[in-house]
Amino acid sequence: MTNLSILVIFPLLTTLAVLFCRNTTQIKWTALIGSLIQLVLASMLMCSYYAERGTGNTSQMLFEQRYSWYSALNIEYYIGVDGISVIMIMLTAFVVACGILISWKVETLTKEFFFLLLLLSVGAYGFFISLDLFTMFFFLELAVIPKFLLIAIWGSGKKEYSAMKLALMLMGGSALVLVGLLATYFNTNINGAHTWDLLKIAHLQIPLETQLFIFPFLFVGFGVFTALFPFHTWVPDGHSSAPTAASMFLAGISMKLGGYGCLRVATYLMPEAAQHYSWIIVLLATIAIIYGAFATLMQKDLKYINAYSSVSHCGFILLGIGMMTKTALIGAVMQMVSHGIMTALFFGAIGMIYERTHTRQIKELGGLLKTIPFLSSVFIIAGLCSLGLPGFSGFVSEMVVFMGAWQRPDAFHRIATILAAASIVVTAVYILRAAGSAIMGPIKNEHFNHLKDATWNEKLASVLLIVAILSIGLAPFWLINLISPDTQIIMENIARGAIGN
Amino acid sequence: MNTDFFILMKPELSITFIIFILLTLKVWDGIKENSTLIHLTNFLLFINFIIGFIGNSTGWLFNGMYHSTNLISLEKNILNFGTLIISLQAYEWIKNHKHVIEFYILLLTTLLGMQFMISSGNFLMFYLGLEIASIPLAAIVNFDLEKIKSSEAAVKMILSSAFASCIMLFGISMIYGTTGTLDFAELPKLITGGSLQIMSLIFIFSGFAFKLSAVPFHLWTADVYEGAPVPVTAYLSVISKAAMVFVFISILNPLFVNAQNVWYNMLSLTIVLTITVGNLFAIRQNNIKRFLAFSSISQVGFILLGISSGTNMGVTASIYFLIVYIFSNLGAFGVISLVSAQTKKENISDYKAFYKNNKTLSWIITISLFSLAGIPPTAGFFGKMFLVTAGASKGNYILVVIAALNMVVSLYYYLRVVKAIFVDENNEPIAKVEGSIFSKAAFVICMVGIVLTGFASVLYDYINSLM
Numbered sequence: 001m002t003n004l005s006i007l008v009i010f011p012l013l014t015t016l017a018v019l020f021c022r023n024t025t026q027i028k029w030t031a032l033i034g035s036l037i038q039l040v041l042a043s044m045l046m047c048s049y050y051a052e053r054g055t056g057n058t059s060q061m062l063f064e065q066r067y068s069w070y071s072a073l074n075i076e077y078y079i080g081v082d083g084i085s086v087i088m089i090m091l092t093a094f095v096v097a098c099g100i101l102i103s104w105k106v107e108t109l110t111k112e113f114f115f116l117l118l119l120l121s122v123g124a125y126g127f128f129i130s131l132d133l134f135t136m137f138f139f140l141e142l143a144v145i146p147k148f149l150l151i152a153i154w155g156s157g158k159k160e161y162s163a164m165k166l167a168l169m170l171m172g173g174s175a176l177v178l179v180g181l182l183a184t185y186f187n188t189n190i191n192g193a194h195t196w197d198l199l200k201i202a203h204l205q206i207p208l209e210t211q212l213f214i215f216p217f218l219f220v221g222f223g224v225f226t227a228l229f230p231f232h233t234w235v236p237d238g239h240s241s242a243p244t245a246a247s248m249f250l251a252g253i254s255m256k257l258g259g260y261g262c263l264r265v266a267t268y269l270m271p272e273a274a275q276h277y278s279w280i281i282v283l284l285a286t287i288a289i290i291y292g293a294f295a296t297l298m299q300k301d302l303k304y305i306n307a308y309s310s311v312s313h314c315g316f317i318l319l320g321i322g323m324m325t326k327t328a329l330i331g332a333v334m335q336m337v338s339h340g341i342m343t344a345l346f347f348g349a350i351g352m353i354y355e356r357t358h359t360r361q362i363k364e365l366g367g368l369l370k371t372i373p374f375l376s377s378v379f380i381i382a383g384l385c386s387l388g389l390p391g392f393s394g395f396v397s398e399m400v401v402f403m404g405a406w407q408r409p410d411a412f413h414r415i416a417t418i419l420a421a422a423s424i425v426v427t428a429v430y431i432l433r434a435a436g437s438a439i440m441g442p443i444k445n446e447h448f449n450h451l452k453d454a455t456w457n458e459k460l461a462s463v464l465l466i467v468a469i470l471s472i473g474l475a476p477f478w479l480i481n482l483i484s485p486d487t488q489i490i491m492e493n494i495a496r497g498a499i500g501n
Numbered sequence: 502m503n504t505d506f507f508i509l510m511k512p513e514l515s516i517t518f519i520i521f522i523l524l525t526l527k528v529w530d531g532i533k534e535n536s537t538l539i540h541l542t543n544f545l546l547f548i549n550f551i552i553g554f555i556g557n558s559t560g561w562l563f564n565g566m567y568h569s570t571n572l573i574s575l576e577k578n579i580l581n582f583g584t585l586i587i588s589l590q591a592y593e594w595i596k597n598h599k600h601v602i603e604f605y606i607l608l609l610t611t612l613l614g615m616q617f618m619i620s621s622g623n624f625l626m627f628y629l630g631l632e633i634a635s636i637p638l639a640a641i642v643n644f645d646l647e648k649i650k651s652s653e654a655a656v657k658m659i660l661s662s663a664f665a666s667c668i669m670l671f672g673i674s675m676i677y678g679t680t681g682t683l684d685f686a687e688l689p690k691l692i693t694g695g696s697l698q699i700m701s702l703i704f705i706f707s708g709f710a711f712k713l714s715a716v717p718f719h720l721w722t723a724d725v726y727e728g729a730p731v732p733v734t735a736y737l738s739v740i741s742k743a744a745m746v747f748v749f750i751s752i753l754n755p756l757f758v759n760a761q762n763v764w765y766n767m768l769s770l771t772i773v774l775t776i777t778v779g780n781l782f783a784i785r786q787n788n789i790k791r792f793l794a795f796s797s798i799s800q801v802g803f804i805l806l807g808i809s810s811g812t813n814m815g816v817t818a819s820i821y822f823l824i825v826y827i828f829s830n831l832g833a834f835g836v837i838s839l840v841s842a843q844t845k846k847e848n849i850s851d852y853k854a855f856y857k858n859n860k861t862l863s864w865i866i867t868i869s870l871f872s873l874a875g876i877p878p879t880a881g882f883f884g885k886m887f888l889v890t891a892g893a894s895k896g897n898y899i900l901v902v903i904a905a906l907n908m909v910v911s912l913y914y915y916l917r918v919v920k921a922i923f924v925d926e927n928n929e930p931i932a933k934v935e936g937s938i939f940s941k942a943a944f945v946i947c948m949v950g951i952v953l954t955g956f957a958s959v960l961y962d963y964i965n966s967l968m
Contacts, residue, residue: 175906
């Protein structure tokens, strides 16, 4: 697997193949087989990545491909991967496959549903492998609009409002990103020509004033995607209205597009400005963490609980970036992966329970462990991962963020770290309360006695995600080793900026 | 009189030839069947489009009154192409009309006028072309003969365009007064930015703004678009806009290069107003033609943003965007035209649950609207990006931020239509609408265009190579 383009072309072909299917069975199997093959491709990519690094290849990006696209504007189709992109691709492949498995029961407009899901995944794959800013932006926007249709057509509750809010806020974010990217492009000058090439721009010495102008556009723009306070308001509405698979994609993939962009584009390309503004990032991230945790306490609907806790958890990603130490950056990337899988599992479990009980209100649920033990266990595992129990991925990644954060000895960063760490207690409260009253306890509704436990596809999806959670939680070293060299490179850029100041 | 004459003026001659054929047919009165006439005209238009590609060359005629370059030939081909598609889409509407030949004669006369206008090398020639283009246009706006709204639209159109022409003519007269010539080749040196020349620039600029329906000269647009028959609305919003943009490109920066600071500020203000006002008004519309009228106003703002850079990059981006705009807008208008011809429904609320009975048409209008909104992977995304990139090249980021945020606003109202089509409930959704083979062909062309012109950089590179 050294031809990276396959990672975009293959899902695209699956997407098109879905259009030519005749009945729902064909559509589902085409989508499932396509996404499982994509998962295999992603795993093969990871293996060849390890193999290539094993042979001592230390170039920053591997498997690069570069074709001129719009040569007059210096736009290239330029792709390549480093450890961070590899793990994000793995994450995407996992979430896509599980999302499709869980959507097995979609009956209305099945073809359109799977078409849009797969199109969304094409955008995500393309975004993570792009090294050309224009191409990257193309894929970023590609991943926005399918979400609108997914929520507006197949969603529940106030779906139209939520879909519109989400689409407009994310497009607003990408509009800011666009301004930032254009400003970056016109401030690059390599022998009189401008460039969109991410790696080349990273090695330029862009003047501090210019960086200070560009950085907020890029960071806030991508930040909207990853629920940067106060631009997080699309998250609760969007997640709770979306159909199960779309919530999984949203929280598992879309929000990570933002985190990846904040790290790879904003921080990496504008290191001096990132240093300069880092205190604001830390401040906003801490607010998001605490605010998200307390807002979750007030929620009565399971999906809202997970949605608000996503705001809180994504705050850790931004906190890790804002702390500007190597350990914290590693923690941020780990948190992206961990939160992606965990929240996909959580939304999956909530969706599967909702499909059976037709309610997501905690006070109406109860005693599910007795009737649907498998799904209840999945819910509890997701919850425990979310509250950061050792052994699960959440613990490891949050721990690494805190360790990185603690390396900043001044009072401001210490206070932020302590506050963020304290929020974990709040997390424990709402998770245990939800699990306690919805899963344990007496059976509150006669109808619950006749519920059927998970079907094969739901079991497969849950097991896949749980395996991923445990493999990070019990043996985090492979992940840290994978991303460590690349966070080192980003850190060096930041450090260079610090010296420049 | 030598062969140059025939080669350089080939597009105009070929259109004139078609007009004469149609006139002869009218006098002869031998073909009674409307459909035969329409097919014949479509065939002639197709031949005309093909001829446009053969043997183009560069040169001047009539002492610099008329000139042609490869770029101008391309621009004329774009207009021919758009007219052909509109003619294919008009089939449903025109086939039951009493005056088919008259419609085509008037339509082609406006096209002829636009082509002269694009090729003009002198303000007089330009004005002549402009008038040939404007007056028959008002006549075809009135072509729903029994509808009072259509007549109202035509009167508004002719009055406002006469007013615009007056203003422009006044500006041209000042140019003549200060420089003593109207020749495009000599003017750039002579226009030095004196106060009277700035005044004339303002007048000419306002005239163009009228024709382009840029804010604050846009007030005629929505009423005229609403009243006119749908294919004419499509023609107004695509072909006549495109022609004005082409001329604007070849007049503004080339002639007034010494007054660049002045027109840049004027243009920036116009851009901000045009994009914002167009968007805000589009949100409030319920008639889908008025809706597209206001959205086309804001699209013009984006085109002006590209032009404002005053560079080749901006010109390329504008022409490229116009091609994409033809595909996208005609895709949307094609659906509206079909629905309007068969059900007489033209309100956005009528389109609720449109997806139920018309799956293919729903996707066509959705993809077209996404392309207008600039959503990837449609070509509209690339078009908008290149315009904004060109606009940013001057480093005026306030303008870019306003344009970028307006893209979000425009997304809101495009999504509103998409939502009506896919999500909303309706007790009486529009029944299945079947188009003729010609409108289907037009849809295929538009959809292929929307997908391919973005991914394939060939077109952009070709336009760029003509600069």
